[in-house]
Amino acid sequence: MKLLIVDDGHYVVEYMKHLVDWRSFGIHQIETTTNSIEAREMLNGSLIDILITDIRMPEVSGIDLLHHIHQNNLPTKVIILSGYSEFDYAQQGIRLGALDYLLKPVDKDDVEHAMSKAIQKIQKSRPVHAIDWDHFNGMGYLLSLLAQNETLKEEYDVYAACLADHRYCFFKLEHYTEADVERVQHTVAEPSTSFVWTSGSHLVACIPEETARRFAAEWNQAALSSPFAFTNRNETREHFYRFFLNEDVSSSDFVGLTAFSSVESDSETIGNIIHTYERIANRKHKQIYLMEIITYIYLKDKNQDTTKIADWMFNRLQDPNKFGAILIDMFSRIRINKQMSIQSIVDKVRKYIEDHLSHGLSLDELGKVAHLHPVYFSKLFKQETGENVSNYISRKRLEKASQLLQDSELRIADIAQMIGYRKIQYFIQLFKQEYGVTPYQYRRNMTHQ
Template identity: 50%
Template sequence: MKLLIVDDGHYIVEYLKHLLDWGKFGIDRIQTTTNSVEAKRILEQSPVDILITDIRMPEISGIHLLEHVKALNLATKVIFLSGYSEFEYAQQAVRLGAFDYLLKPVDKEDVEKAIKKVTCEIGKSQQEGAPSLDKIDGFRYLLSLLSAHGPLNLECNFDETSFAHIPLRYFRISPATEGMKTRIRDFLEGWHTFVWTTPSLLAGVVPESTADRLRAALPSIGLSELFQFRDIHKVQHTFYQFFYEEEVTSDDFHVMQEGMEFSKLESREWECARNKMVKRYPQLTGRKYRILYLLKAAHYLYLSIEKNRTNEVLDWLFNQLHDPDEAYKFILCTISRLAREDELTYQDTVHSVQTYINDHLDEALSLEDLGRIVHLHPAYLSKLYKQQTGENLSSYIMLKRLERASGLLTASHLHVGDISRMVGYKKPQYFIKLFKEHYGVTPQQYRKRKAKIGGMQPLRK
């Protein structure tokens, strides 16, 4: 939390600044001034949680600062300092909306009680009134709204009603300096999930309650017209108009029929998805429809790729989609690259499975067990393995077990039943049957012939 201390007496300001261990109350930023005009600017420029101010000062009084807080609709809690002769004046200020007042000379115990009381109140109001956005993927949420044209399934783990009715605006700042990024974060505490950065642009969503202060602090900021998340059509219309200067209606989304390429993107069937996009995109007439199409593709790509690729999709959305034909080329290149990366990943997965199998041939080795090793669904692992190797996973397991068994038969005098268990077969009869089908002889016959001729190959089928 941030505390601002204002008094025209330098001694009072310094005394209060060092009076308490502010950190134990959750106050980690303290700013002071002896100039009430400067205090007014500070309130306009960045959020202040608690204001401790003298009730009577030259130029601008504490009462005027309180009125300024109310006019800007700030959440700042105001505590007045007043002399005994100003007691009635202080009581009146409390009725006007001040949180509390302290009589001069200020007592440490009184200040501690007031701060404990005000920080508890701030914590309570934040829990009850502010939307809980910490665990929300704000970018995914926005993409879901922007690309939807039917019933919306956001799959977000939060209570949407907590902020669905808040008046909002889109914003953009270009170029975005590090200083601007810091200022935005200070203003939008609690809304960070809806602020996004690209190399050339800072963009996102801000509550209307912060709009005036943002304009005052960042004159280069661009703000859209008002919208609310509960009105999906307004969310879409405002976004496309503000960022792309395109007028989009709900009918436009119905024209854009759902294509198979999007489901292929979701299932990471990259080559198939790319081929369908190459066929579909040139058929779209007009910049607006091409933007709508590519934004939907970006949404499905975002759902499919790792979170460390978020910046790529942000760049498409806020920078490249102004020229959809160029963005289309970038997206196709990305899909091709993802296909190559997945191919390498698939090879790594197959190698990991095979290594595990070779090290655990004496165990059951079910599909479920192997799926857990590489974090894949058993059915998907089975399909993936067949696609990558051309053989069934069960065939590979059987082959490796029989190869291990043949080596043990040749290099040891172990009983066939013991070898059967050592390669994962609990029933020797079943092991003997599989061995004979593969090598054309029983294990005992294999051992004898191997000893005589020094080697033999399995039968070709």
């Protein structure tokens, strides 16, 4: 699916573009523009599945874009961005058919909720024959059933009705040849060709029962699972774990591990996730937990080689004690790399603050350092550090003042100027609130120690 983000603020567009993992919602292409006239042309030029637009923009507003979508009978679903002062406009947008509105500064959870609503609306409105099988991924569909990731499941629910015509079997052939792979792929009909993989020394597949039984009869070394229906998630899981991993699972085995789904929003720390895994003693529960990690890695890079993912799922998960540490290490590196870009922004601004304490250090100034809209930078800083920007600046200024009071003979008025306080009485008041004594008393106490 294609997403278009429109806002006349460059910082807002960039912030929105990197705020969530759009691929987890089935978004394969993201277009952005700060020119609302251009946005209207983009709506005309190609199918835009979802539009996220600021409601008030020069020349062409978000309301105008909504009117344009209605007048031209476009299927685009719309989510609007508005400020508190624009609430009446937001309500007007809802009346015109916008699915949701998001108040600035935009919260990640609110965006994900609005996107889930839009995806559900798209899936319900599109007829079965309009399904785009070119973007169907058999690995993603299987993971949507095996794992607890509801976002992934919603993405593939649209295909469920089409796959309900057959019962399927898991198929495994040892010591395959390239000719064997080609034969299976050419024999099964679409979309079953998406369910054929190589895993180590095995050719594995998930194919209609009648075809699978014929293959098993022709290849003596082939193994076949009992038939199951994709439309029954529990049945699919039971057959997968029994056939490939030699474990009997039931729906209750997944209940205690649903907390791992919080990994989608990256709210769980790596340490917490590793600690949870280390506490799991049961082999099959380790396998279920590691399947969630495999799904997370898959979602972060859907273009990666499916042979590797298949090897993890169908082969290496058989020994979770050996494979668990390797997989969690991969997972940790992905999480750390994702955080590094945000952390580097925060570290850069922290360094700037400490080197420029005499400056005004307004949000506008710091936003330019971070290359982010000031409001979004403030929200990001609090999210990453747990501390408001203003509190951090004040704390660093007072720490610098205490150091100068101890290590120099500068006048208190000069110290106040050096750390950005133009009014000495205000500085003295803040210092006393922090240290319990005035700057003069603090220096005298340090001298007599």
